Amino acid sequence: MTLLAVERLGVAFGARQVVHDVSFSLDRGETLAIVGESGSGKSLTALSLLGLLPPGAVASGMVRLDGTETLGAPERQLRRLRGGVGGMIFQEPMTSLNPLTRIGEQIAEAMRLHRPITLAAARRRAGELLDEVGFHDAASRLDARPHQLSGGQRQRVMIAMALANDPPLLIADEPTTALDVSVQAQILALLGAEKRARGLALLLITHDLTIVRRHADRVCVMQRGTIVEAGRTDEIFAQPQHPYTRALIEAEPRGRPPPLAADAPVLLEARDLKVHFPIRRGLLRRTVGAVRAVDGISLRLREGETLALVGESGSGKSTAGYALLRLTAASGRVAFAGKDVLSQPKPAMRHLRARMQIVFQDPFGSLSPRLSVGEIVAEGLGVHASGMARAERERRVAAVLAEVGLGEDALHRYPHEFSGGQRQRIAIARAMVLNPSFVVLDEPTSALDMSVQAQIVALLQRLQRDHGLAYLFISHDLRVVRAMAHRVAVMRAGRIVETGTLEAIMGAPQHPYTRALMAAAFGLDGDGPGSA
Amino acid sequence: MRLSPITRRRIALFRANRRGYYSLILFTVLFVVSLFAEFIANDRPLVIDYRGTLMFPVLHGVSEDRFGPDFLPTEADFTDPAVIHAIEAHGWIVWPPIRYSYDTIVKNLPSPAPSPPTWRNLLGTDDQARDVLARVIYGFRISVLFGFALTFVSSAVGIAAGAIQGYRGGLTDLLFQRFIEIWSGMPQLYLLIILGSIITPGFWTLLVFLMLFQWMSLTGVVRAEFLRGRNLEYVRAAKALGVRDIAVMWRHILPNAMVATLTFLPFNLSGSVTLLASLDFLGFGMPPGSPSLGELVAQGKNNLQAPWLGITAFLVLGTTLALLIFIGEAVRDAFDPRKTLS
Numbered sequence: 001m002t003l004l005a006v007e008r009l010g011v012a013f014g015a016r017q018v019v020h021d022v023s024f025s026l027d028r029g030e031t032l033a034i035v036g037e038s039g040s041g042k043s044l045t046a047l048s049l050l051g052l053l054p055p056g057a058v059a060s061g062m063v064r065l066d067g068t069e070t071l072g073a074p075e076r077q078l079r080r081l082r083g084g085v086g087g088m089i090f091q092e093p094m095t096s097l098n099p100l101t102r103i104g105e106q107i108a109e110a111m112r113l114h115r116p117i118t119l120a121a122a123r124r125r126a127g128e129l130l131d132e133v134g135f136h137d138a139a140s141r142l143d144a145r146p147h148q149l150s151g152g153q154r155q156r157v158m159i160a161m162a163l164a165n166d167p168p169l170l171i172a173d174e175p176t177t178a179l180d181v182s183v184q185a186q187i188l189a190l191l192g193a194e195k196r197a198r199g200l201a202l203l204l205i206t207h208d209l210t211i212v213r214r215h216a217d218r219v220c221v222m223q224r225g226t227i228v229e230a231g232r233t234d235e236i237f238a239q240p241q242h243p244y245t246r247a248l249i250e251a252e253p254r255g256r257p258p259p260l261a262a263d264a265p266v267l268l269e270a271r272d273l274k275v276h277f278p279i280r281r282g283l284l285r286r287t288v289g290a291v292r293a294v295d296g297i298s299l300r301l302r303e304g305e306t307l308a309l310v311g312e313s314g315s316g317k318s319t320a321g322y323a324l325l326r327l328t329a330a331s332g333r334v335a336f337a338g339k340d341v342l343s344q345p346k347p348a349m350r351h352l353r354a355r356m357q358i359v360f361q362d363p364f365g366s367l368s369p370r371l372s373v374g375e376i377v378a379e380g381l382g383v384h385a386s387g388m389a390r391a392e393r394e395r396r397v398a399a400v401l402a403e404v405g406l407g408e409d410a411l412h413r414y415p416h417e418f419s420g421g422q423r424q425r426i427a428i429a430r431a432m433v434l435n436p437s438f439v440v441l442d443e444p445t446s447a448l449d450m451s452v453q454a455q456i457v458a459l460l461q462r463l464q465r466d467h468g469l470a471y472l473f474i475s476h477d478l479r480v481v482r483a484m485a486h487r488v489a490v491m492r493a494g495r496i497v498e499t500g501t502l503e504a505i506m507g508a509p510q511h512p513y514t515r516a517l518m519a520a521a522f523g524l525d526g527d528g529p530g531s532a
Numbered sequence: 533m534r535l536s537p538i539t540r541r542r543i544a545l546f547r548a549n550r551r552g553y554y555s556l557i558l559f560t561v562l563f564v565v566s567l568f569a570e571f572i573a574n575d576r577p578l579v580i581d582y583r584g585t586l587m588f589p590v591l592h593g594v595s596e597d598r599f600g601p602d603f604l605p606t607e608a609d610f611t612d613p614a615v616i617h618a619i620e621a622h623g624w625i626v627w628p629p630i631r632y633s634y635d636t637i638v639k640n641l642p643s644p645a646p647s648p649p650t651w652r653n654l655l656g657t658d659d660q661a662r663d664v665l666a667r668v669i670y671g672f673r674i675s676v677l678f679g680f681a682l683t684f685v686s687s688a689v690g691i692a693a694g695a696i697q698g699y700r701g702g703l704t705d706l707l708f709q710r711f712i713e714i715w716s717g718m719p720q721l722y723l724l725i726i727l728g729s730i731i732t733p734g735f736w737t738l739l740v741f742l743m744l745f746q747w748m749s750l751t752g753v754v755r756a757e758f759l760r761g762r763n764l765e766y767v768r769a770a771k772a773l774g775v776r777d778i779a780v781m782w783r784h785i786l787p788n789a790m791v792a793t794l795t796f797l798p799f800n801l802s803g804s805v806t807l808l809a810s811l812d813f814l815g816f817g818m819p820p821g822s823p824s825l826g827e828l829v830a831q832g833k834n835n836l837q838a839p840w841l842g843i844t845a846f847l848v849l850g851t852t853l854a855l856l857i858f859i860g861e862a863v864r865d866a867f868d869p870r871k872t873l874s
Contacts, residue, residue, distance in 0.1 A: 325772055353774035366765035370536050370787050380773040414537050430769065 002027050003168055003201045004049070004086075009061040009071075011044045011053065011225075019044050019225045022061075028168055031195060031202040033212040033233070035248070036222035037449040038420075045222070046173050046205045050086050051078045066168065084114050087162030091174040093154035097146040103130075103157045104142030110164040129160040134190060152183035156190065163194060170195070173205045180312035181476055181520035182513065188215055207450065209248060210521070213237055221245045251450040253457040253483040257306050258465040260486055264302040267470050268324065268356075268438055272296045273332035275316070275323050293319040294330070295494035303437065306464065306471040308481040308502075310517065311491035317474045320491070321440040324472065325356055336438065354384040357431035361443035363423035367415040373426055374411035377401065380434045400433045401426075404459060421452035425459065432463065438470045445480050457483050478521035482506065490514050545866040552862020559855040566673035573630035573666035576610050581623040590628070611636065632663035634670040634823035646831075646838040656840040658831050664841065668848050670823035675852070678735065679804035683797060686743045690750035691786075691793060697751070698758025699781055705755070712748055720745050724816050732819050742807065749800060753792045761785035791867045798860030802853045809849060825849050 004026040011019035019041040026032045036042045048059040051070055063070045066085045070078065082088070090096040098106060107129060108122035117125070123142065130138035133156040146154055155175060162170055172191060176184035192215060195202045204216060212219055213233060220230040221244065229242040240246045276290035294316045301307050311317045323330035326341050326349060334341040336356060344352060360366040367376055377397045381388060388396075398408045404425040415423055424444060431439055441460065445453040457480060463469060473484050481488060482502065489499040490511060498511040509515045535543075547553050571578060576589040587594050589608065596603040599618045608615055619625055632638060632653075638661050641647045645661035655664035697708045727733060727741060758781070761767055767784050775783075811817035812826025825848060832842025 322768075327768055327771055350774040350776075353772060356772075358769065358772045360765040360769060362765055366769050368766045368784055368787075370538060371783075372536075379770065379775065383774045383776075416537065427769070430773070434773070 003066060004203070005062075005064040006045075006049070007062040007064075009045065009048060009059065009063060011041065011048055011057055011059050013056050013058075017225065018057075019048075022220075022222075022225075022227055024220050024227070024230065026169070026201045026203060028201050029195070029199045030218070031192075031204060031216045032218050032220065033204040033206060033216035034220045034222055035206055035209065035212050037207055037248075037451065039224075040222040041225040042205050042207075042222050043173055046088075046171050046203065049171065049203075050082045050088065051075075052082075052088070080114070083110055083162070083167065084165050085167050086169040086171055087165070087167040089155070089158050089162050089170065089172040089175045092178050093151060093158050094146065094178075096158055097154060099146050102143050102145055103149070107157070107161050107164055110161045114165045126160070126164070129164060130157070133157075133160045133163075133194075134186075150183075151179050152187060155179060155183075155187050159187075159190065159194070163198070166198070168199075169201045169203065171203045171205070174207070175204075176211070177207075182312060182516040184211075185516065185520050191215070209450070221248065247451055251454045253445070253454045253480045255458065255461055255483050257461060257484055257486055258304070260302065260305050264304050266300055267303045267305075267337060268301040268472075269333075269335045270300075270324060271298050271333040273298070273320065273323055273330055273334060275319050275328055275330045292494045294323055296332070297489075297491070297494075297496050299489055299496070299499075301438070301470050301472065303470055304464065304468040305487070306473050306485045308473045308475060308485035308488045309491055310475060310478065310481060310488055310514075312476055315491045316494040317491045318442050321358065321442050321472055321474050325353075325358055325440060327358075350383070354380070354434040355436050356438045356440075357434065357436040358440040358442060359424070359427050359431050359444045362447050363420050363427055364415075364447075366427050367423055369415055372412050372414055373401070373406075373418075376415070376426060377429050377433055380430065384434055396433060397429075400429045403432065403463075404429045419452075420448050421455060424448060424452075424456055428456075428459065428463070432467075435467070436469070437467075438472070440472045440474065442474045443476070446475070446477065453480060460484065476517070478506075478517055490517070542866040545868075546862050549862035549865050552858050552860075552865070555855045555858035556862070559852075559859065562672070562855075563676055566669055566676070569669045569673050570628075570633075572628055573632060573634070573663070573669050574628045575631060575633045575636040577625045577627050579626040580619055581625075582619050583622045611639065630663065630666050630669075632666045634667045635662060635821060636666070637661050638663055646835055646841060648838070649840055655844050656838065658828070658841060659835055659838075664828070664844055667823045667828065668825070668844060671825045671828065672848060672852065674735070674818070674823060675805050675808055675825050678739065678808050679801045681739055682742055682746060682804040682807075683801045685739070686746035687750055687793065687797065687800065689743065689747040691754050691789065693747065694751040694754025695758050695781055695786065695789065698755040699762055699777070699785070701759065701762075712751060716745070716748055718745065721816075724811070728816050733817070734819055738808070738811070738817065742804075746800075746804070749803075750793055750796060753796065754789045757789035757792055758785055761788050764788075795860075795864045795867050798856050798863055802856035802860070805849075805852060805856070825852075 002025045006025065007023045009019060009022040010017060022045055024032065034042045034045060044053065044057065047053050049063055049065065049070065051073065053059060059071050061071065065081055068077065068081065070081060097103070104123055104126045107126035108119065111117055111122045111125060127138045127142055130141055135141050135156065149157065175191065176187050179187060188211060191202065194200060204211070206212060216233045218231065219233050219236050220227045221242065222228070223244045229236065229240065229245045236245060237249065240249055273294055274296050275294040276292055278287040279289045279291060280286065281288045297320055299307060309317045309320060319328060322328040324334055324341070330342060332342070336352065339352060341352065374394070374397055377400060378393055381393050381396060398411065401408065401410055406422065406425055406429070415426065418426065444460070445456050448456060460471070461484070464471060471484070473481065475481050485502050487499070487501050488505040489496045490505070490513065491497070492513050498505065498509070498514050505514060506518070509518055565572070570590055574590055578588070578590050580587040580589060582599065589610065593607045595605050596608040596615065597605040599608070599615060603615070610616065616625070638653060638657050641657060641661060642650065645657050646659045647653065647657045649656040653663050653665070655668065658664055658667065693708065697705045724741065731737065762785065767780060770780050770784050808817060809826035809829065812824040813830045817826055818824050825845060828841060828845040829849070832845050835841055
């Protein structure tokens with residue numbers, strides 16, 4: 001008998017059907033991945049299995065878990081199933097744990113809800129579980145609170161909680177998306193080890209095909225609420241049938257940056273760039289120390305060149321990008337086109353800004369929701385070409401929108417009417433309208449779906465070729481970096497630990513962190529279980 | 533004018549809250565009507581036709597000697613039956629619906645003042661024989677006008693202060709915060725009593741004085757919004773484009789801060805109305821004789837044998853404040869991003 005059987009599952013918000021006709025089954029010892037882009041309904045499918053749908057959503061069809069029909073089951077029965085038969089791991093470990101309660105108590109609570117067990121026994125068992133999920137000093141960590149743990153450790157606690165009652169099924173909803181790449185591999189290795197040791201059935205919800213390829217036995221590909229293709233992982237990757245699956249698999253960013261002229265002059269040079277945020281304490285707010293967000297980095301960028309700045313979150317790579325544009329207070333020397341950026345007087349700096357631009361990661365946060373697209377893109381012209389006639393300005397805006405692949409009808413519409421990828425194009429248009437020669441790209445593809453990432457990468461490559469742009473490409477994703485960069489600098493804890501040409505870094509990474517990044521991106525070896 | 537989709541959605545949400553929407557309509561009607569109080573409750577006629585000449589005493593005074601040789605060249609007193617008689621002999625008079633102004637002493641009352649409601653004085657008279665309905669109309673107008681003026685002036689100052697604090701941060705913010713802490717510790721009422729013993733407070737002096745303390749109510753919220761807003765990515769993007777600080781604050785951050793501000797505004801407005809009423813009640817408000825709701829409350833308290841005074845004051849103040857609160861709730865809902873049209 002299969003452990004989990006789903007037949008003709010549907011989820012609807014009122015009249016809007018968001019998941020329809022989803023069927024699959026899952027057995028012990030098996031990993032099934034549901035893969036799809038954001039909005040494809042994969043998370044709702046997972047939530048409906050244990051009756052956890054958000055208010056307003058109604059499920060239909062049939063879900064049989066361990067012989068029990070869960071759709072429409074009474075709340076008492078669902079409570080027994082949740083945690084008892086199906087454990088759940090969510091994407092964001094910070095918000096999934098109660099910040100006020102010690103982690104030992106949270107794990108013990110999960111046990112005490114399901115069986116009569118003394119506090120002491122539950123606590124002992126919690127310690128064993130923590131040990132099992134890779135805490136070296138499990139006993140002393142029982143009294144830690146979530147904020148004292150790193151993201152990877154919190155996700156380990158979530159896994160321990162999900163396993164507390166020995167459920168035969170584990171549902172992991174994007175378990176590694178919120179984690180740094182180097183930690184992702186460890187968490188996935190842990191999930192795999194637990195699955196083998198306990199004979200778990202693992203339902204893995206993800207958008208990341210690399211994870212699917214490495215960890216899943218079978219795959220369901222979801223698009224717009226339906227499963228368009230299902231089958232064994234190796235078969236699907238070898239011979240995808242459905243065009244959407246093919247598009248997903250081929251969606252990896254491709255191509256190479258345009259070749260760099262051998263005599264390209266140096267455009268930007270930073271020496272010993274430092275950004276320190278003071279830590280103040282006490283009544284008089286005396287400075288007792290500093291957070292060294294960027295701690296003395298030096299880099300050089302030639303015209304038409306792309307330098308990728310690679311590192312995990314908190315490594316200071318975005319801050320370094322801001323510092324180069326003088327968007328945050330910094331010390332050191334930044335020379336751009338022969339001018340010292342950090343010491344320019346304000347009016348001269350304003351003038352310089354027309355030539356150095358930035359594109360941000362979050363296409364939803366970087367566009368003001370109250371301005372039309374035309375106003376957003378024209379803002380820079382208002383600053384740097386205030387004498388320009390209105391008609392000329394509109395012509396320029398329309399031209400740059402066309403260049404990034406948006407129609408003229410976009411001018412009078414508002415950001416919320418566009419998809420993430422289109423919004424990122426608008427953000428690129430805003431930077432491009434001033435004809436800059438240097439653009440900081442701060443994780444411009446990280447918030448986008450895989451197939452859209454490839455399009456944005458292609459657009460950025462084309463813009464670089466047409467305008468001879470120099471890019472500082474900030475990213476943690478080496479697959480995108482491979483398609484974009486001439487040279488790579490790896491950052492960790494505010495310092496550059498390794499730098500070189502793309503070929504050198506990819507071919508023979510020296511630093512262990514670089515190797516971990518490579519493993520996460522291309523599925524190479526080099527990682528093992530260990531404390532995060 | 534092209535409204536942004538957010539604005540349009542908010543207007544739709546506001547209209548969907550029927551109680552708030554009708555409260556706004558009713559309040560607007562009452563307020564607009566009370567703006568023309570002189571044409572509704574006045575002891576001067578609206579129009580006089582005397583020997584073929586049209587006169588408008590409601591707009592400007594008319595000399596009494598124009599109505600016959602028996603009168604002196606002083607301003608006409610239209611409560612004098614002799615004057616009325618002289619005019620009606622050679623023309624006609626159009627009166628406002630209520631023939632008393634807020635300070636008209638009603639003569640020949642059926643009983644000693646305060647007299648109960650009659651057909652002549654629909655809400656009775658107060659203890660100085662003045663028509664209560666006329667005083668309520670004028671009092672409502674002055675309360676609301678005062679509330680509007682105080683709210684908008686103090687909001688403008690408060691928003692500007694909060695914006696600078698939040699945007700600049702650091703030392704500016706620190707010093708400003710300490711100043712506000714000290715300033716808000718000032719005993720407002722004592723200062724007002726001291727002020728009242730030096731000069732007679734009027735509409736404008738009260739307004740300026742209360743503004744000195746009221747502006748702080750919004751500063752905290754606006755400061756927080758600007759602290760948050762200056763790190764928004766689209767604000768960073770604007771800075772990277774070289775947009776000037778003032779323009780960044782005005783165009784990109786202020787609209788965010790206005791959400792919180794507009795949500796508070798109706799409540800601040802009702803707070804200002806209450807503030808004026810309570811000062812009037814205590815006798816530290818508008819000069820004696822002015823039409824004021826607070827003074828009516830005080831009269832109701834002093835004349836418990838004349839319940840129409842207290843009840844009128846209660847109903848008028850209560851209705852005004854309730855309308856403002858209903859409007860405020862609807863505004864708050866309209867600005868709630870989680871609220872959906874259904």
